[in-house]
Amino acid sequence: MxxxxxxxxxxxxxxxxxxxxxxxxxxxxxxxxRLNDGGANSKTPGDLEGGQNExxxxxxxxxxxxxxxxxxxxxxxxxxxxxxxxxxxxxxxxxxxxxxxxxxxxxxxxxxxxxxGLMELKNRFNRHALVDHCLNSTVDRPKNCLDLHRKGKPSGVYKIYPSNHKDGFMVLCEMSDGGGWTVIQNRYDGSQNFFLGWNEYKHGFGNLGGEFWLGLDNIYHLTGQEVNELFIELLDNTSTRKFARYSAFSIGSEVEGYPLKLLGGYSGDAEDSLIYHAGSRFSTKDKDQDEWDEGSCPRSHGGGWWYKACDTSNLNGRYLVGEVPDSFQYQGMYWAGFRGPQYSLKQSRMMVRPKDNDIS
CATH class of the missing domain: 1.10.287 (Helix Hairpins)
Structure with missing residues (x-):
């Protein structure tokens, strides 16, 4: 410059x-x-002789x-x-x-x-570290299911107190597969309707003892302050089981649209059908934040999800189970890498856990 x-x-x-x-x-x-004019004005020899030298x-x-x-x-x-x-x-x-x-x-x-995403998580964790210490200094309250796992607690429903959430909330903890997992979505029989609006997806719905969605606000409190892993279990109608695991997972706040802000290293046998949605904001039938200009992904495909334009997975889609006709393609509870968009899966479970090098 x-x-x-x-x-x-x-x-x-x-x-x-x-x-x-x-x-x-x-x-x-x-x-x-002027010189030319001067020469032209000297018309007589007398004039030239009189002032020639000058x-x-x-x-x-x-x-x-x-x-x-x-x-x-x-x-x-x-x-x-x-x-x-x-x-x-x-x-x-x-x-x-x-x-x-x-x-x-x-x-x-x-x-x-x-x-x-990783940098923001680090900054948030540092900002809330002191607050979290004060909240848990007098009473030994678990921040997440990993804390409960370290205390030898079995799988079940518990109340946890994530950073910057003094009131806490109830969760289902899964202690298998290394333990310490907090279940954020669970579907297995279609008893719970997932074609709901923004308010329901924000606060959560269903029953922790059955099918449920934990709530975007709660998921943000779990993953917005520290790095988490994401574990997804899938089951088709023939009882074939697949899984997808991501080494880093975080969503943003409601002001940001609850975007899928951080999604790291995939492993598993279900293929990576979530990476396409990385960075996308969450959309529901009454709050469309997708990138499809010609229509609404949540209305066309059913259920709230991190739609882009539109999806390669939708585990909150309609519970149809098995092969679906062309007219219902992409509308079921599906994962592109496992059976594809013309097949609606039987079971889906999503779980998060704080990143910890001491566990596998």
Whole structure:
């Protein structure tokens, strides 16, 4: 930016110098005209003889003055041409450097964007660490199911107190598969309707003893302050079981639209059918935040989900079970990598757990 400002100042100086040259040339033309007029007015030999010497001296002085003006003008023009050439080279060099800097910045920005979710989690965790310590200093209250697992608690329903949530809420803890998992979604018989609105998906619905959705607000409190893993279990109508596991998972706040903000390293045998939705905001039938301009994903495909335009998975879709006709494609509870969008799965369970290197 400093180089551009310097070049701009130099260009303005050149413009002023060119104006001076134009003024000098104009004065030169005026004086030539006056000399011509003077010669034309000396009509008789007597007039020439009477003031010949004086007129010659005047003409010589004017010619000398004109020569100096012309010399200075030519010098300025040469200098200006050199300056303009130099300025063009400088501008070209600045343009090349600016392009290189912008390219480097874009590469850095791409890397930063991929790490934004993780950085925000770290900052939030640091901000709430002291608050969390104060809330749990007098009573030993579990923050999550992992705390309960470390105390030897079995699978079951418990009340937990995540960071920045002093009132706490009830959850279903699963202590198998390494233990410490908090179940955020559970479906297995179709008894609970999942084609509901924003308010229900925000606060949660169903029964922790049966089918349920824990609630976006609760999921945010679980995953918004520290890095969590995500574990998804799937079962088809032939009792074939598949799973998908992600090393990092986090959603944003309601103000942000509860986006799927962080989704890290996939492993499992169900194939990765969630990565397409990374970064997408949550949508319901009465709050459409998807990227499909021609329609509404939650209305067309049924159920609330992190729709993009529209989906490669929808575990909150309609409970249809088994193969579905073309007219119901993408509308069932499906996972593209396991049976595809023309098959509605029998069971689905989503669980989160704080990232901990001491457990597997």
């Amino acid at each position: 400093a180089e551009l400002r310097n070049s701009n100042r130099r260009l303005q100086a050149l413009q002023r110098q060119n104006k001076d040259v134009e003024d000098a040339l104009e004065r030169f033309n005026d004086q030539l005209a 007129r010659f001296e005047m003409i010589e002085r004017k010619l000398n003055s004109i020569s100096r003006i012309l010399y200075n003008s030519i010098s300025h023009m040469r200098n200006n041409n050199d300056e303009l050439k130099s300025l063009k080279n400088d501008v070209a060099a600045i343009g090349n450097n600016t392009w290189k800097i912008l390219s480097q910045y874009q590469n850095i920005l791409d890397k930063e964007i991929s790490n934004t």
